[in-house]
Amino acid sequence: MVHARSFSFTDDSTSVAFPSAPTLSSSVTSGSSMNGPHSIDTALLLFQLRQAQSSWYQELFQSSRDPLQNSSTYIWQMCQEMREWSESFPDSLPLAFKEFFDLELLYSYVYCLAPSCRVQAVTTYGKTLIFEYSIAYMQKIFPISRDPINTAFYTYHDALRVFFVGSQFLAVLSENQDDLLNGVVPYTPALAGAPPPPPLPSNAGVDNIDRSINCVTHIRETLKTFGHRWDDSKALLSSFETPAELLLSSLRNRKRHMEEFSRNSHSPSAHMSQPTFDSNNMRSAFGNGGGLQGGHPGY
Numbered sequence: 001m002v003h004a005r006s007f008s009f010t011d012d013s014t015s016v017a018f019p020s021a022p023t024l025s026s027s028v029t030s031g032s033s034m035n036g037p038h039s040i041d042t043a044l045l046l047f048q049l050r051q052a053q054s055s056w057y058q059e060l061f062q063s064s065r066d067p068l069q070n071s072s073t074y075i076w077q078m079c080q081e082m083r084e085w086s087e088s089f090p091d092s093l094p095l096a097f098k099e100f101f102d103l104e105l106l107y108s109y110v111y112c113l114a115p116s117c118r119v120q121a122v123t124t125y126g127k128t129l130i131f132e133y134s135i136a137y138m139q140k141i142f143p144i145s146r147d148p149i150n151t152a153f154y155t156y157h158d159a160l161r162v163f164f165v166g167s168q169f170l171a172v173l174s175e176n177q178d179d180l181l182n183g184v185v186p187y188t189p190a191l192a193g194a195p196p197p198p199p200l201p202s203n204a205g206v207d208n209i210d211r212s213i214n215c216v217t218h219i220r221e222t223l224k225t226f227g228h229r230w231d232d233s234k235a236l237l238s239s240f241e242t243p244a245e246l247l248l249s250s251l252r253n254r255k256r257h258m259e260e261f262s263r264n265s266h267s268p269s270a271h272m273s274q275p276t277f278d279s280n281n282m283r284s285a286f287g288n289g290g291g292l293q294g295g296h297p298g299y
Contacts (some may be wrong), residue, residue: 001053001111002160006062018047042097045089049101052082053108060116068118073191075119075126078112079198096153099140106137107161109198114168124179125188125197127172131180132204134169135215138162142218145225159226159233163240166219170243173212181208181254209258213251216244 019040056078060068068074086105089098110133113126122130141162144150173180183205188197223237 001057002157002164004061018044041090042093045085045093045097045101048085049082049104049108052078052085056112060112060118063118065117067120071119072123072126072197073194075112076195076197079109080195082108082112083198096150099144100153103137103140103144103158103161106133106140107165109133110137110165110168122172123188124176124186127176128180128185128204129198129200130168130172131176132201134165135211136201137165138169138215138218138222142222145222156226156230156232159223159230159236162219162222162226163236166216166223166240166244169215169219170247173247174243177250181212181251183208209251209255213248213255216248216251220244 056075059074082105086101089101093101110130113122113130113133115122141158144154145158178184179186185200185205190196220237220240223233223240226233227237
């Protein structure tokens with residue numbers, strides 16, 4: 001997925017069962033640990049996630065270019081299946097693996113929600129989810145990238161993931177800057193018999209300007225750190241720098257105007273409305289919501 005190449009095999013002969021092993025529930029019941037070289041339970045969790053990723057990646061990016069009917073229903077369903085997978089983690093799952101799976105989940109959310117061959121226009125709520133899940137992803141990967149203990153657990157593919165998440169974050173924020181920074185959550189009704197829309201993180205809509213500035217800064221710093229380990233990451237940082245600096249300048253100006261407005265206003269702060277900024281100048285650095293110009297869906 002990170003290279004935007006074919007993920008799935010379509011030949012039925014490659015559809016095989018998972019390795020035979022005791023079920024997760026039986027392992028947890030018996031009190032056995034998921035640590036150790038002989039435990040396959042953690043691998044089975046990864047197989048389950050890869051199976052889910054393979055399903056929606058094949059459908060959205062590899063199977064066809066025809067518009068997908070009822071695309072929101074399909075995407076909501078895929079997100080729900082991955083969320084249910086994350087809720088199945090046993091208490092015995094080692095913390096390092098849980099962090100790895102949490103990152104995979106957030107990255108998968110952003111990827112599944114992003115523009116694809118079959119769903120080229122992302123809904124307003126989908127852009128809000130990309131905004132929030134991108135921030136959540138960077139809040140996790142940034143400290144990991146700076147922790148020397150984790151260097152062997154992560155690879156150049158994580159640099160590609162950071163670049164992809166960053167490009168999607170910049171794209172949705174450049175298109176919907178006023179609504180996203182003002183914490184406007186679009187109404188998305190749940191249809192009868194259809195999966196519910198994915199939930200927003202608990203801190204959604206809180207301090208969005210500061211969180212956006214921190215997110216862009218963390219993306220740049222993470223790519224810079226990865227550039228010390230893998231030379232190819234330096235090219236990713238170089239591609240990200242210009243649009244990131246343009247967005248940071250816009251965010252800092254907005255924050256400064258907000259602070260000035262707060263100091264000069266005689267109205268209670270709870271009743272103040274945020275000033276509106278024209279974000280059209282941001283859009284030239286991005287395509288039509290598909291990430292950085294010249295970027296690749298998997299980058």
